[in-house]
Amino acid sequence: MSLDRTLAIAQRLVRQIRRDRRTMALMVVAPVVVLTLIGLSFAERSQVLDFIAPAVLATFSLLFVFLLTGIGFLRERASGTLDRLLATPVGRFDLLVGYLLGFLGFAALQALIILLYTVYVLNVTFRGNLWEVILFLLVLTATSVNLGIFVSTFAHNEFQVMQFIPLLLAPQIFLSGIFLRVGEMPGYLQAIATVLPLRYAVDGLRALMLEGAHLPDVARELAILVGIGVVVLGLASLTVRRV
Amino acid sequence: MSDEQPLAVQVQGMHFGYDGRTPVFQGLDLAVARGVSYGLLGPNGAGKTTLLRLVAGRLKPSRGSVLVLGHTPHPSLTRDIGLMPQSSAVYPELTARENVDFFARMYGMSRRGERRERVEEVLRFVELEERQNTHVSRLSGGMRQRVSLACALVHRPPLLLLDEPTVGLDPELRASFWEHFRSMAGEGTTLLISSHTMDDAAHCDRLAFLRSGRVVAEGSPETLRRATGRPDASLEDAFLHFARQEAGDVSR
Ligand SMILES: Nc1ncnc2c1ncn2[C@@H]1O[C@H](COP(=O)(O)OP(=O)(O)OP(=O)(O)O)[C@@H](O)[C@H]1O
Ligand SMILES: [Mg+2]
Numbered sequence: 272m273s274l275d276r277t278l279a280i281a282q283r284l285v286r287q288i289r290r291d292r293r294t295m296a297l298m299v300v301a302p303v304v305v306l307t308l309i310g311l312s313f314a315e316r317s318q319v320l321d322f323i324a325p326a327v328l329a330t331f332s333l334l335f336v337f338l339l340t341g342i343g344f345l346r347e348r349a350s351g352t353l354d355r356l357l358a359t360p361v362g363r364f365d366l367l368v369g370y371l372l373g374f375l376g377f378a379a380l381q382a383l384i385i386l387l388y389t390v391y392v393l394n395v396t397f398r399g400n401l402w403e404v405i406l407f408l409l410v411l412t413a414t415s416v417n418l419g420i421f422v423s424t425f426a427h428n429e430f431q432v433m434q435f436i437p438l439l440l441a442p443q444i445f446l447s448g449i450f451l452r453v454g455e456m457p458g459y460l461q462a463i464a465t466v467l468p469l470r471y472a473v474d475g476l477r478a479l480m481l482e483g484a485h486l487p488d489v490a491r492e493l494a495i496l497v498g499i500g501v502v503v504l505g506l507a508s509l510t511v512r513r514v
Numbered sequence: 515m516s517d518e519q520p521l522a523v524q525v526q527g528m529h530f531g532y533d534g535r536t537p538v539f540q541g542l543d544l545a546v547a548r549g550v551s552y553g554l555l556g557p558n559g560a561g562k563t564t565l566l567r568l569v570a571g572r573l574k575p576s577r578g579s580v581l582v583l584g585h586t587p588h589p590s591l592t593r594d595i596g597l598m599p600q601s602s603a604v605y606p607e608l609t610a611r612e613n614v615d616f617f618a619r620m621y622g623m624s625r626r627g628e629r630r631e632r633v634e635e636v637l638r639f640v641e642l643e644e645r646q647n648t649h650v651s652r653l654s655g656g657m658r659q660r661v662s663l664a665c666a667l668v669h670r671p672p673l674l675l676l677d678e679p680t681v682g683l684d685p686e687l688r689a690s691f692w693e694h695f696r697s698m699a700g701e702g703t704t705l706l707i708s709s710h711t712m713d714d715a716a717h718c719d720r721l722a723f724l725r726s727g728r729v730v731a732e733g734s735p736e737t738l739r740r741a742t743g744r745p746d747a748s749l750e751d752a753f754l755h756f757a758r759q760e761a762g763d764v765s766r
Pocket of ligand 1: 564
């Protein structure tokens with residue numbers, strides 16, 4: 272691994288995204304619109320809103336970064352820049368970590384905006400510490416970056432990346448306890464839920480945001496998220512060289 | 515040529531196929547001496563791009579060997595190779611300068627001052643210093659090609675692999691590219707250049723005519739022309755001559 276290469280890749284991604292004004296705008300507008308809709312529909316039932324808000328935050332963090340990496344990496348493959356990159360001494364971990372660093376800043380920014388909006392505009396209960404919540408979300412983001420890279424190997428174009436969203440995200444959204452607590456689901460679905468990163472993210476965030484827990488209290492969720500992240504990183508590193 | 519120095523590229527009995535079923539190369543032999551501009555000529559699908567990717571170490575032969583500067587391609591050898599892919603393969607959202615700078619860093623030029631000098635030098639070389647801060651998406655196709663070339667040679671590689679570098683260039687620009695290529699070969703850089711135009715072929719020191727993964731003829735442009743037996747033969751004629759000969763051999 273080389274620090275300068277990793278940083279160069281991260282800087283390049285930051286530049287590319289910053290210059291894409293529409294992506295920058297949508298990354299803020301989309302979650303705010305969704306949250307507003309949810310906020311309006313549960314206006315009379317603030318407890319339900321409290322229950323759902325942490326999940327929406329987690330889902331957006333996961334989805335946003337998954338899309339950025341999935342499509343970003345796909346474009347590298349399709350445009351030939353990946354071929355060119357891999358013909359340099361760059362290592363696979365330089366690439367993976369570079370992508371991760373490049374997207375972390377945007378993911379943190381998005382999380383901050385969503386969080387402030389939910390707490391101050393939608394008046395969702397918030398007993399936690401802002402920075403702890405953001406730090407927690409960044410761990411989820413790391414998993415998502417690697418998932419995006421891994422999936423991009425199996426997708427040959429943008430349409431196919433899109434098709435992976437329902438496949439990878441729908442089970443997570445329905446089985447991670449966003450609407451129904453995991454414990455209330457049938458046993459076999461609970462079994463599936465144990466490998467879904469979103470499930471631990473939702474549990475952890477609820478504790479951090481609603482119950483006033485601190486990072487050490489959600490150490491188990493964090494550890495599992497890191498574990499899943501490492502496994503996906505391993506998978507992504509195996510496929511990154513495929514063109 | 516010289517016995518002490520290994521060849522720039524030496525391919526021996528090389529087999530390769532993308533999926534195992536349809537072979538692209540079946541026992542290819544090719545030798546490229548150092549400091550020459552070597553043209554790989556052939557129609558669409560002849561295997562030019564595949565060969566360059568094998569030399570760059572991006573693909574592995576299933577049998578036989580590909581030696582680059584005396585070694586089997588491995589990651590640390592990539593420093594000595596510059597690759598200009600067939601599509602321009604640069605980042606459209608970045609400026610010309612940012613692209614070149616990025617690839618310089620990928621090649622390990624981590625010292626900023628030294629890198630800046632080299633990046634400026636390369637941009638002058640491809641005559642883009644005035645447009646260096648323009649986003650590549652707003653450059654013309656020919657300018658984009660020049661950015662791509664600059665990215666390939668920023669780390670002064672002794673071996674340059676150029677995949678159809680002159681496609682889409684106007685005659686003036688094409689001539690200026692060839693001027694660059696010749697000056698680099700003059701300084702000892704080996705250039706392996708693919709093309710399907712005979713105009714490019716005439717500029718090379720040596721040529722290999724490739725057809726369906728086989729070298730149908732090899733030599734200097736002059737030798738190849740003369741081998742047709744007609745004094746007024748063009749390289750185009752020579753290529754057709756060898757292609758027919760090969761087709762005849764196969765059917766017999
Ligand atoms: N990624 C790939 N997967 C499978 N087959 C491939 C792939 N790339 C090329 N081929 C096949 O390998 C053969 C050689 O292709 P190659 O791209 O090397 O030709 P080329 O000489 O570069 O052609 P062109 O002048 O069109 O660029 C062709 O039959 C092509 O169909
Ligand atoms: Mg080609």
